[in-house]
Amino acid sequence: MFGDIAKLRGKQEEAARFIQRMRRLKEKYGTISKIKEGHKDEIESFVLDGDHEAMLIFGEKEQELLGMAPGLLEFLKWVNEHGIRPSIVSELKKTLGPVGSDMITLYLNRKGIIDHFEYFITPQGKMKLSTEEQDLRYKGTSKENGTLYDELVKDLGEQGISPEECLMIGDKWSTDIKPPKQRGWTTIQYTGHIDMGQCEEADYYAKDFYEVQDIVAKLI
Amino acid sequence: MNNGMEEKKFVLMEWADGWREVTPVEADAVGLRKYFVVERVEYYGRLVVERPEDEVPDLVVTDRKPFEVKRVALVGTGASDLEKASLYAEGGRVEHNYDLVSGDGDVGAAVKKEFAEALLAEGLTAADLSGKPAAERREIIGRIAAGMKLVASTKQDDLFDFVEGLLSE
Numbered sequence: 001m002f003g004d005i006a007k008l009r010g011k012q013e014e015a016a017r018f019i020q021r022m023r024r025l026k027e028k029y030g031t032i033s034k035i036k037e038g039h040k041d042e043i044e045s046f047v048l049d050g051d052h053e054a055m056l057i058f059g060e061k062e063q064e065l066l067g068m069a070p071g072l073l074e075f076l077k078w079v080n081e082h083g084i085r086p087s088i089v090s091e092l093k094k095t096l097g098p099v100g101s102d103m104i105t106l107y108l109n110r111k112g113i114i115d116h117f118e119y120f121i122t123p124q125g126k127m128k129l130s131t132e133e134q135d136l137r138y139k140g141t142s143k144e145n146g147t148l149y150d151e152l153v154k155d156l157g158e159q160g161i162s163p164e165e166c167l168m169i170g171d172k173w174s175t176d177i178k179p180p181k182q183r184g185w186t187t188i189q190y191t192g193h194i195d196m197g198q199c200e201e202a203d204y205y206a207k208d209f210y211e212v213q214d215i216v217a218k219l220i
Numbered sequence: 221m222n223n224g225m226e227e228k229k230f231v232l233m234e235w236a237d238g239w240r241e242v243t244p245v246e247a248d249a250v251g252l253r254k255y256f257v258v259e260r261v262e263y264y265g266r267l268v269v270e271r272p273e274d275e276v277p278d279l280v281v282t283d284r285k286p287f288e289v290k291r292v293a294l295v296g297t298g299a300s301d302l303e304k305a306s307l308y309a310e311g312g313r314v315e316h317n318y319d320l321v322s323g324d325g326d327v328g329a330a331v332k333k334e335f336a337e338a339l340l341a342e343g344l345t346a347a348d349l350s351g352k353p354a355a356e357r358r359e360i361i362g363r364i365a366a367g368m369k370l371v372a373s374t375k376q377d378d379l380f381d382f383v384e385g386l387l388s389e
Contacts, residue, residue, distance in 0.1 A: 027268045027277045195309035
């Protein structure tokens, strides 16, 4: 990706330096997804030498390169047909704007799967994806320290849904598996992209969404 | 045709997504022979170097037998032995993570001692070496260091700076 960006900006000789800086930034924050979720400004300022045009190209290339997990589309259709409306829980750091203004809802829109989801829940607030209506009770919470899940448990409780009826599917132990499990949720560790090894707290493991569907079929 | 291109020849490659790249080739090029794709797994070692808090860490990359690196050191702060610890996969990329286990010894002092002994074997002291002209000094340092299997990863100047720094301590 950085090779393409450098070429499009006429900075072919800088490609190796951009790549090296991105690797260093990854070591500062641990994972590429952590950079993208909360420190994207540093890709422009540190990696790309403050070149805003290059950053715009980065955004476009990033979306081009993002694929869809095997079986995801089939799973989304199937789960919706069974009357279950999944929501997305993300550690988004950027202020919640209209649909398409962050990389996650932009991705959902581009892939044509946004209608399969009910809410986009983040530390910036909860948004109903069909109406863009925002609920700011979640503001300032965090997936990692569990406060976002505390708010979610309360929110769902008001709708008559208990933690035992909730299922979280995610790949990171610290944000997707351990905190919801501690609150009584069922958890599926998805290992199809990021595989950190099996987390003991996970109830199930799946390497694609065909396996996720098989697990959910047994649970409902 | 006098369009300024008589002495330069270019290859134009075009991709399925519309991307096109221009690459200069030899001026006497007369045609294309073949195109092929090499598939090969390559391994790189990455040593992350801590900097003050909030600074982006430095990164040292090696492509020389990365699974066989046994010890690393920030000279002056002690050495660490490497022990295989865990695997982490993200997409098609797999990271083989190692623990840095405190090793013994001051690698800087050890290299200094080893170099001084090799120098003495040639009848020279560190003071003798520093009194020689720069070009001769560089020749001696390069030769002795190579005999010790001590080399610079990317620039020979780094080796001279490292050895001369140690000898001046």
